[in-house]
Amino acid sequence: MYPRPIPEDAKVQRALYVGGVALVVALWLLPLLAVMLTSIRSNEELMAGNYWGWPQKFSLVENYTAVFEQTAMLRFFLNSLLITIPSVIGVLILSTLTGFVLSRYPFRGSNLIFALFVGGNFLPAQVMMIPVRDLMVRLGLYDTVYALIVFHIAFQTGFATLFMRNFIAALPGELFQAARAEGASPAQVLRHVVVPLVRPALAALAILTFTFIWNDYFWAIVLTQSDAVKPVTAGLNNLRGEWTSAWNIVSAATIFVALPPVVMFFLMQKHFISGLTMGAVKG
Structure with a gap:
């Protein structure tokens, strides 16, 4: 059986549905976001334990160049x-x-x-x-x-x-x-x-x-x-x-x-x- 569509006037159910979908998408994208942020961090930040914070120094070119060099x-x-x-x-x-x-x-x-x-x-x-x-x-x-x-x-x-x-x-x-x-x-x-x-x-x-x-x-x-x-x-x-x-x-x-x-x-x-x-x- 296919799920029934949520009526337009059921605002609470629609809000819960949208919130649930947004939460699932966020949890699914979180590891990808962590990898992307880590790929532009400097090695010094990683050694200092800055894994989830915003990078203080962007090493985009250096890191991706080092992959090939x-x-x-x-x-x-x-x-x-x-x-x-x-x-x-x-x-x-x-x-x-x-x-x-x-x-x-x-x-x-x-x-x-x-x-x-x-x-x-x-x-x-x-x-x-x-x-x-x-x-x-x-x-x-x-x-x-x-x-x-x-x-x-x-x-x-x-x-x-x-x-x-x-x-x-x-x-x-x-x-x-x-x-x-x-x-x-x-x-x-x-x-x-x-x-x-x-x-x-x-x-x-x-x-x-x-x-x-x-x-x-x-x-x-x-x-x-x-x-x-x-x-x-x-x-x-x-x-x-x-x-x-x-x-x-x-x-x-x-x-x-x-x-x-x-x-x-x-x-x-x-x-x-x-x-x-x-x-x-x-x-």
Whole structure:
């Protein structure tokens, strides 16, 4: 059941609702605000214990410059791009193909295959840690970007297949019947009918998959060891010192690392909204 809208004349209830929403938003943004303030503080203020007060001295340029001059964050950033972009492309391609076949060309055992795709998402990561690591060692991919690319494509394709299968299955069947009547092959149907109509799903899936892979930390430390191939999530852990940590530098690097998913969302938002407003058929 959906919640009933609050009447216009119920001023007390509306005020409580607005106040509750504002409180939740404030609590959610508070850690982000703390990180942003810490990223522009000087190290002297942090050593003096000024964590929540307004910065007495702004070290914005110094802290963000130090991220690239004193750390290997640029290398980690490039590694994340080398891992995330091919993984997202691979997931989109495989999930579109599997979703198209499982939704429009059922065959004996198709439900079992689909159940395997879905069931893999319920396995805890800790259960797969040792088998996946041993597999990458045997394949000679351990401690390379290819290990993370192969794993993320394999792991994310399960959820993406569920997403794409349901979306393609909801498309009007008349479109496929008309395409087959015109003599279109399955590949032509996929290219000229399905792909243009599933652009909103592809945009949403690209945003979700990019965020999942970019923010992954567990598999980044399981399948990589050297700094030459570590992504940004594992690289951030290297900024912590043995005895003390420059939290202003760590916070500045964290803000820098968080920018690509945000940029990805705003870049894909236009295509996502425009795709949702496109009609498949005219009534």
